[in-house]
Amino acid sequence: MRSSNYLLATLKETPSDAEIISHQLMMRAGMVRKLASGLYNWTPTGLRVLRKVEQVAREEMERAGAIEILMPMVQPADLWQESGRWQDYGPELLRLQDRHQRDFVLGPTHEEVISELVRKEVSSYKQLPLNLYQIQTKFRDEIRPRFGVMRSREFIMKDAYSFHTSEQCLQDTYQRMYAAYQNIFNRLGLEFRPVIADTGSIGGNASHEFHVLADSGEDAIAFSDSSDYAANVELAEAIASKAEADPATAEMTKVATPDAKTIKTLVEQFGVAAEKTVKTLIVHAANEAGEREGFVALLVRGDHELNEIKANKLAKVASPLTFASEAEIRAVIGAGPGSLGPVNLPIDMIIDREVAVTSDFAAGANEDGFHWFNINWGRDLAMPEVADLRNVKAGDLSPCGQGRLDIKRGIEVGHIFQLGTKYSDMMKVGVLNESGKHQNLIMGCYGIGVSRIVAAAIEQNHDEYGIKWPNSMAPFQVCILPMNMHKSARVQEVAEQLYAELQGAGFDVLFDDRKERPGVMFADIELIGIPHVVVVGERNLDEGCVELKNRRSGEKTTVSIADVVAHLKA
RNA sequence: CGGCGAUUAGCGCAGUUUGGUAGCGCACUUGGUUUGGGUCCAAGGGGUCGCAGGUUCAAAUCCUGCAUCGCCGACCA
Numbered sequence: 001m002r003s004s005n006y007l008l009a010t011l012k013e014t015p016s017d018a019e020i021i022s023h024q025l026m027m028r029a030g031m032v033r034k035l036a037s038g039l040y041n042w043t044p045t046g047l048r049v050l051r052k053v054e055q056v057a058r059e060e061m062e063r064a065g066a067i068e069i070l071m072p073m074v075q076p077a078d079l080w081q082e083s084g085r086w087q088d089y090g091p092e093l094l095r096l097q098d099r100h101q102r103d104f105v106l107g108p109t110h111e112e113v114i115s116e117l118v119r120k121e122v123s124s125y126k127q128l129p130l131n132l133y134q135i136q137t138k139f140r141d142e143i144r145p146r147f148g149v150m151r152s153r154e155f156i157m158k159d160a161y162s163f164h165t166s167e168q169c170l171q172d173t174y175q176r177m178y179a180a181y182q183n184i185f186n187r188l189g190l191e192f193r194p195v196i197a198d199t200g201s202i203g204g205n206a207s208h209e210f211h212v213l214a215d216s217g218e219d220a221i222a223f224s225d226s227s228d229y230a231a232n233v234e235l236a237e238a239i240a241s242k243a244e245a246d247p248a249t250a251e252m253t254k255v256a257t258p259d260a261k262t263i264k265t266l267v268e269q270f271g272v273a274a275e276k277t278v279k280t281l282i283v284h285a286a287n288e289a290g291e292r293e294g295f296v297a298l299l300v301r302g303d304h305e306l307n308e309i310k311a312n313k314l315a316k317v318a319s320p321l322t323f324a325s326e327a328e329i330r331a332v333i334g335a336g337p338g339s340l341g342p343v344n345l346p347i348d349m350i351i352d353r354e355v356a357v358t359s360d361f362a363a364g365a366n367e368d369g370f371h372w373f374n375i376n377w378g379r380d381l382a383m384p385e386v387a388d389l390r391n392v393k394a395g396d397l398s399p400c401g402q403g404r405l406d407i408k409r410g411i412e413v414g415h416i417f418q419l420g421t422k423y424s425d426m427m428k429v430g431v432l433n434e435s436g437k438h439q440n441l442i443m444g445c446y447g448i449g450v451s452r453i454v455a456a457a458i459e460q461n462h463d464e465y466g467i468k469w470p471n472s473m474a475p476f477q478v479c480i481l482p483m484n485m486h487k488s489a490r491v492q493e494v495a496e497q498l499y500a501e502l503q504g505a506g507f508d509v510l511f512d513d514r515k516e517r518p519g520v521m522f523a524d525i526e527l528i529g530i531p532h533v534v535v536v537g538e539r540n541l542d543e544g545c546v547e548l549k550n551r552r553s554g555e556k557t558t559v560s561i562a563d564v565v566a567h568l569k570a
Numbered sequence: 571c572g573g574c575g576a577u578u579a580g581c582g583c584a585g586u587u588u589g590g591u592a593g594c595g596c597a598c599u600u601g602g603u604u605u606g607g608g609u610c611c612a613a614g615g616g617g618u619c620g621c622a623g624g625u626u627c628a629a630a631u632c633c634u635g636c637a638u639c640g641c642c643g644a645c646c647a
Contacts, residue, residue, distance in 0.1 A: 012596060012608070013582050017640055037639070143571080146640090262647065279647055306645055323646075337647040364647080391645095483606050519607035526607095537606055547606090 001476070003512045007044050009033075010524045020216045022458035023148030025467050029528045031454075031475075038145030038153030045528060046454070048475035048508075050156065053453050054135050056187050056472060057158045064180035065173075066131040066160050071113045073137055077103030079112040083426045094141045106139040111423050111445065114161040118441070119429040125165050128431065128441070131173055133160035135450060150411070150455045151218070158448040163424075163441045165433055170442045174206065174418055177446045181210055181414050188453065189470025190413070191460055195221050195230040197415065207417045210448075211410030214459040221410040222392050226403030233407060234309050236392045237399035240353040248359055248376035252343075258369045261338030263302035266362060266371065277302030278355050278363040278375075280340035282324040282333070285316055285348065292318040295332055297349035299342060301358060304390040311389055316348060339364040343372050343381055352389040411456045412449070419443040461552075467529030468552050476510040478502055478568060479530040481522070483537030486515050494546065495536045498564055502534075505565045526551065532568055 009030025018024040026032050031046030042050060058068065077095065080086040085093070086105075094106040107113065114132060122130065135158045142153050149155065160177065164170040178194070185192045190212050197209040209232060211221055220233035231237075260266040267274050278299050285296035296316050300306050312321040329337055332347060341363030342349055355361075362373045377383045394407045424430060424440040433439045454473075461468045471477060480502070482495040499511045510530060512521050525533055535547040545558045548567060559567050 011581065016576095016582070019641085034639095143644095144641095281645075281647070300645095308645070326647095329647090340647065481606095487605075517605060517607085517609070519605095519609085521608095522606085523608050535606075539606065 001508075001510050003510060003514050006510070008524060008528075009043050009045070010527055018148065020147050020150070020459070021462055022150065022216070022455040025458050025462055025527070026148055026455065029467055032149060034148075038142055038151075040149055040152060040154075045475045049454050049469070049473055050451060052473045052475075053188065053450050054156075054158070057184055057448055057450065058135065060180045060184045060187070061133050061158070061160060063183075064131075064176045066133045066162075066180075068134060069117075069132050070134050070136060071107070071110050071117070073107050073139065074104050075107045075110075075113055077105055079116055079427075080105055083112050083115070083423060085112070092140050092142065094139055108138055108140040109157075109447075110134070110136075110159055111161065111419075111443075112427065115423050115427040115429045115443075118161075118163055119427065122163065123431055125431050125433045125439075129162060129164045129169050129173060131160055131162040131177075133158060133446075147216070148455060149451045150216075152451070155452065156450040158450055160446040162444040162446070163429070164443070165431065165439055165441065167442060170418055170444050174416065174444050177416050177444070178208065181416065181446075181448070184448065185210060185212075185413070187472050188457065189461070189472060190453070190457060192413070193221065193223070193230050193410070195232055195410070197232055197235065197417075207415070209412050210414035210416075212413050212453075212456040212460060213408055214411050214456065215409050216459055217409035217411040219410045219412055220407050222396075222398075222405045222407050224398035224400055224403045225406050227398065227400050229398055229400035229402070231399075233391055234307070236405070238307075238353065238388050238390050238392045239397055239399050240357045241397060242357050245357045245359040245377060248374070248379055250360055250374040252372055252374050252376070252380045254365055255371055255373050256369060257339075257371045260371065261336075266302070270362075270373075272362045272373070274303040275301065276358065276361045278341065278351075278358065278361050280342065280345070280349075280364060281306055282329050282337075282340065282347075283311065284318040284322045284324065286318040290315075290319075295324050295328065295347050297340070297342070297345055297347055298389055299349055299351040299355050299363075300390045301352065301354050301361075304352065304354065304393065306389060307391045310387075314350060314387060316350065316385075333366050335364065335366045335368050339366065339368050339370065341365055341372060341375070342384070343375060348384075350385045350387050350389065353386055354390065356383065356386045411452065411459065413453050413456055414446075414448045416446045417444065419445055461529075465523070466527035469529040469531055471531050474508075474531050475528065476508045476530045478507050478532045478534060479510045479512060479525045480534045480536060481512050481518075481525060483518050483535065483539070485513065485536075488538055490541055491536050491538060494541060494561060498534060498536065498546070498561065501565055502568070505569065507568065534564060 011028045014024045015027050018027050030043055032040045032042055035041055096104050138157045139154050145151055145153050162173045192210055192212050194208045194210050197207040221230055222233050222236040223230045260269055263277050263279055266272055266277055279302050281298045282295050284292050285294045287293040298311055308321050311317055312319050326337055344366055359376050360374045362371050365372050392405055396405045398405050421440050421442055423443055430438050430440040457473055458467050480495050480499055482491045485492045502509045531551050533549040540546055545560050548557045548559055
């Protein structure tokens with residue numbers, strides 16, 4: 001490609017709404033342009049990178065035995081009604097009608113469509129297992145799109161769906177996909193970690209997310225410092241720091257705390273250690289039929305945070321988790337938030353595992369302006385129901401039994417999931433098995449955020465001059481940069497010769513034939529992040545040489561014109 | 571969905587307090603200059619000041635409504 005025939009679209013200035021580095025650099029390097037909130041045009045340089053990512057994903061999927069298909073982005077609503085997600089999905093699902101007022105959705109994912117396809121086309125166990133994938137545009141009407149293509153509304157995803165008649169067969173495919181994902185992210189040169197993810201209400205045996213490690217990541221990941229254990233903080237199990245509480249050392253006393261409405265002021269005004277405080281959160285409760293009725297108290301240590309996902313799964317907690325209003329709290333307990341505690345609490349409570357092993361702790365007295373100090377379970381009140389309620393913290397014991405947890409930020413770029421029979425039961429996806437009986441299929445699904453990977457890779461690969469693409473993702477592998485070509489026939493001749501030679505050798509080459517000053521060209525090419533630059537100038541031509549510059553290492557080497565291709569191939 | 575803020579040339583911004591018919595830098599065009607790291611000089615083109623109403627002799631500027639975009643929050647005891 002000659003830059004005179006190309007749309008470089010680089011910018012000197014950073015658009016004001018680009019917050020994170022990948023968004024800034026994608027704008028400046030001329031890769032994307034925003035059309036509307038969460039919607040982006042991919043300009044030539046960006047599209048080239050996107051295609052490289054797709055190609056790696058495609059190759060590894062094929063190698064792992066998956067078969068490519070393409071499903072429509074617009075999907076009939078009746079499929080979503082059949083799966084129940086027409087009701088369950090919420091406003092993220094964009095719904096629309098055609099000219100006949102028939103309901104459709106813009107697909108945020110494709111379980112329904114693939115189920116419909118497979119139930120029509122597959123009728124015998126002999127056709128299984130089957131693993132079908134596509135690389136396609138998805139639409140999720142995000143509450144708040146941000147960070148450029150990192151969290152956009154329209155995005156490109158590689159999604160695969162596998163179908164099995166036995167759990168063992170699903171396990172095999174799942175493991176193959178796990179390995180394929182590792183290959184894909186390794187080939188793309190990303191620093192990533194597979195982490196244990198939610199198996200949740202859908203059931204199944206396993207789910208893993210693949211995270212690219214980056215400070216700008218939206219997810220927090222907990223790692224053991226001495227094993228392979230890694231889990232999203234949303235679901236990392238929090239275990240108590242000790243087997244049982246230390247013995248009580250002081251009498252429980254009621255203290256007037258007129259201004260202490262928060263753990264922070266309690267700590268500051270009364271010198272109580274935050275680890276010796278307990279906070280009481282009131283949420284709507286569920287009755288035995290699962291209906292919303294009354295309230296339940298959740299207790300976590302003052303310096304800990306409630307994990308809403310964990311709390312939401314408790315039978316006694318109404319789903320979705322909703323906090324009681326101050327008025328509701330006053331009506332039920334007779335004291336305001338800030339003065340709540342377990343002593344004389346008129347409603348059921350569930351306490352975190354760590355709270356259960358805390359002794360001599362302070363908590364509200366359920367009376368405005370008073371706290372009890374030195375509360376001890378067993379002595380002062382009976383031990384209530386105990387559960388894992390909190391987010392893990394750096395330094396906690398790892399739930400795997402080895403080492404302690406460290407917390408890092410991650411960008412979720414892949415997610416693999418054992419779906420089980422959720423969709424095949426709802427949508428009646430089945431075959432006749434070996435004994436001639438109908439059987440619903442066991443499913444797995446496997447997603448990769450293709451467009452998000454582009455942004456994630458930049459988060460990990462950039463410097464003050466711009467992007468430093470890994471070879472596998474670069475929009476061009478090599479750039480020919482002629483110095484003042486319009487003044488030197490010799491420079492032009494060599495540049496043209498190298499351009500033809502490198503293209504012949506199978507390289508993606510950008511030939512920067514603009515009549516620009518050298519500094520402008522260097523700056524643009526470094527911003528775009530092309531891994532190899534061939535500088536053709538009068539300076540080296542007398543010796544029959546050109547300069548090779550490596551974008552990632554910064555290393556410069558002078559090589560003879562004849563050796564350029566061999567050098568770049570090495 | 572709640573709070574805050576923004577909207578003036580392709581991009582980044584000033585001008586709004588105190589109303590008087592729009593400016594700067596970058597980018598773009600032309601000519602010259604320069605040429606191995608974002609040259610310099612000169613001359614140009616480009617804006618119904620987000621939209622709709624209102625006040626006024628006069629509105630980018632004041633008032634009302636709307637739209638779009640962005641940031642923060644949606645764990646607080």
